[in-house]
Structures are given as C-alpha cells and as structure tokens.
Amino acid sequence: MKCIFGPVNSRRLGRSLGIDLFPSKICNLNCIYCEVGKTAVPVGQRGTYADPAGIAAEIDAVCADSRRMAEVDVLTVTAKGEPTLERGLGGILRHIKQKTTKPVAVLTNGTTLTDPEVQRDLMAADLVIPSLDAAREDSFRRVDRPIDGLALDAVIAGLTSFSHAYPGKLWLEILLVRGVNDRPEDIEALIEALRPMRIDRIQLNTVVRPPAEQFALPVSSERLTTVARALHQALALPVDLPFVAEAEGTAPLQVQTDEPLPTPAADGTSPEALVQEIVEMVQRRPCTAADIDRTFHLGGPDKVEQLLEPLILSGILQWQDHGDKRFYQHAR
Ligand code: SF4
Numbered sequence: 001m002k003c004i005f006g007p008v009n010s011r012r013l014g015r016s017l018g019i020d021l022f023p024s025k026i027c028n029l030n031c032i033y034c035e036v037g038k039t040a041v042p043v044g045q046r047g048t049y050a051d052p053a054g055i056a057a058e059i060d061a062v063c064a065d066s067r068r069m070a071e072v073d074v075l076t077v078t079a080k081g082e083p084t085l086e087r088g089l090g091g092i093l094r095h096i097k098q099k100t101t102k103p104v105a106v107l108t109n110g111t112t113l114t115d116p117e118v119q120r121d122l123m124a125a126d127l128v129i130p131s132l133d134a135a136r137e138d139s140f141r142r143v144d145r146p147i148d149g150l151a152l153d154a155v156i157a158g159l160t161s162f163s164h165a166y167p168g169k170l171w172l173e174i175l176l177v178r179g180v181n182d183r184p185e186d187i188e189a190l191i192e193a194l195r196p197m198r199i200d201r202i203q204l205n206t207v208v209r210p211p212a213e214q215f216a217l218p219v220s221s222e223r224l225t226t227v228a229r230a231l232h233q234a235l236a237l238p239v240d241l242p243f244v245a246e247a248e249g250t251a252p253l254q255v256q257t258d259e260p261l262p263t264p265a266a267d268g269t270s271p272e273a274l275v276q277e278i279v280e281m282v283q284r285r286p287c288t289a290a291d292i293d294r295t296f297h298l299g300g301p302d303k304v305e306q307l308l309e310p311l312i313l314s315g316i317l318q319w320q321d322h323g324d325k326r327f328y329q330h331a332r
Pocket of ligand 1: 027030034
C-alpha cells in the first residue's frame with residue numbers, strides 16, 4: 001500500500017507530507033461528519049492494523065529523495081480512522097525522527113489519550129493535533145457516536161493530563177455541526193473543559209466536505225466567527241478559522257485557508273501514474289476539481305473534470321455535490 005502522499009500546502013502546517021497508516025478505516029468513533037465514510041465496525045483496542053515495515057520502507061525512500069524533501073516543512077501522521085489505535089505508532093514516529101530533522105505532527109481524535117502507552121508514543125512527535133468536538137455527553141454521543149464504553153469524562157481527563165505531560169506543541173481542533181454541538185451551552189461546556197488544559201492554539205472547523213451523514217450540516221461563517229471570538233476571549237488563545245474566507249474585526253483571530261501545493265512528483269509522470277495519484281488523493285478524502293488542479297497543475301478545474309470523466313464512467317470515482325461545490329471521491 002502506498003501510504004505517503006503530498007506534500008500538500010496547509011497554512012496551519014506549511015508544506016505537509018502525509019503518512020496515512022491504514023489501508024481501510026479503523027476508528028473508535030463514527031462521527032456524523034466523517035469524510036472517509038461510516039465506521040463499519042468500531043475498533044476500541046490498540047492493535048497491529050498498519051504495515052510498520054512497509055511504512056518504514058516508504059519513509060526511508062522519501063527521506064532519501066532530497067528533491068521531494070526540500071518541498072516539505074512537516075511530516076504529518078494521519079490515518080483513515082484513528083492513528084493512535086496502531087500499536088506500532090511510537091516506533092513509526094521514532095523511525096521518522098531518525099530519518100529527518102523536519103518536524104513531525106500527529107492528527108488524533110484525542111479519545112485514546114487515557115492510555116499511558118498512547119501518551120508515551122506521542123512524546124516522539126513535535127506537534128499533536130487532537131480533537132474535542134463536545135464537552136457535553138449528549139452532544140458528544142450525537143456528533144462523534146463513540147464506541148460503547150467510551151466516556152466523555154475520561155476523554156477530557158486524558159486530554160488534560162496529556163496536555164501537561166507533553167512538551168511539544170498542542171493544537172486542539174473543534175468541529176461544529178449545525179444544531180448538534182453548536183448550541184451556547186455546548187460552547188460554554190467546551191470553554192470549561194479547555195480551561196485546565198495547556199494548549200497552544202485552537203482550530204475551529206465545520207463540515208466542508210461530503211459527510212458520512214447527510215444531516216451533518218455546516219455552521220455559518222458568522223456563527224463560527226462568533227464562537228471563535230468567545231473561545232479567544234475566554235481562553236486567551238489564538239483561534240484559527242481555516243474555512244472562513246473573511247472574518248472582519250476578529251484580530252487576533254487567525255483566518256486561514258488550506259491551499260494544496262504543486263507536487264513535483266507529478267512532473268513528467270506518465271498519464272497512467274498521474275491518474276493513479278489522483279485516485280489515491282480522492283481515496284483519502286473527497287476533493288473538488290480545483291483541489292486536484294492546485295495539487296497537480298493540470299490547467300484548471302475544467303481540464304481536471306475532463307480527465308476524471310472516464311473514471312466516473314468506469315465507476316472508479318463518483319461525485320457528490322455538497323454546498324455549492326462538487327466533490328470527487330472513490331466509489332465505495
Ligand atoms: S472523523 Fe476521524 S475520528 Fe471521526 S469517525 Fe472519521 S476518522 Fe474517526
């Protein structure tokens with residue numbers, strides 16, 4: 001399995017080389033907004049779900065490619081699902097650190113930080129980005145739909161303890177879904193839960209790509225900006241709004257957008273290899289034609305749509321409209 005992708009340009013992380021641990025979804029949550037689809041069978045125990053030897057070989061190859069690495073600011077460990085469920089995570093992180101001096105980030109849903117082994121594994125990372133979408137049990141259950149036995153109190157306690165033990169940067173991500181976890185009482189509960197934590201910044205998001213459930217709707221830019229301001233005022237932390245294009249009068253709030261970076265690997269590649277790279281890109285998350293064009297420089301979204309047409313007709317890819325955008329994804 002090819003697990004390394006990018007680099008993709010994210011203003012919050014810079015030029016990020018992604019390392020996707022799992023070939024298929026392994027998760028202990030079944031978030032209604034999930035971009036990789038519903039969790040067929042939730043997994044609560046750590047195990048060997050990845051191929052650590054294969055991943056190490058890919059890491060060795062990419063780290064030896066000085067041209068590609070020159071384009072990378074950070075290596076980001078992620079997964080179709082929850083990467084900390086992989087028992088080999090600590091070894092993978094340490095292997096990356098042996099191969100490069102570039103910083104390493106890990107994206108996690110934050111629910112496994114109750115486990116001291118997970119906390120120990122993550123110590124090897126330079127930046128950890130955990131999620132906490134709700135601090136009220138009913139909202140947590142409605143938005144993240146956790147596996148049986150996963151209690152919100154324990155999740156918050158694990159996050160709090162990790163935040164004080166971890167010496168690296170900690171950015172907390174919150175994703176709000178309209179009418180599910182965006183009520184005033186939800187925001188107040190989040191503020192109280194975050195108050196004792198040592199975090200460096202907050203990323204405030206909403207549903208921007210086709211979700212697992214059609215009823216998972218985005219929160220308006222105005223509401224997101226209001227919530228960002230409330231979080232900033234209560235916690236004195238920078239709050240990023242990656243998906244709000246404009247937010248006037250919010251300084252020192254950050255307003256950012258993610259822009260995929262040109263991929264040198266696509267230069268001079270055969271049409272077949274290019275198509276394969278595009279298929280792998282949309283397999284990880286639904287993408288618009290503009291997303292694909294920004295990564296591969298194919299001459300504009302119209303050209304991308306022409307290129308994708310045979311893949312749609314042959315049933316390899318499918319599209320789905322979400323908001324005012326059309327997203328391409330792998331036909332599941
Ligand atoms: S959004 Fe992340 S944590 Fe939630 S179900 Fe999907 S992969 Fe799991």
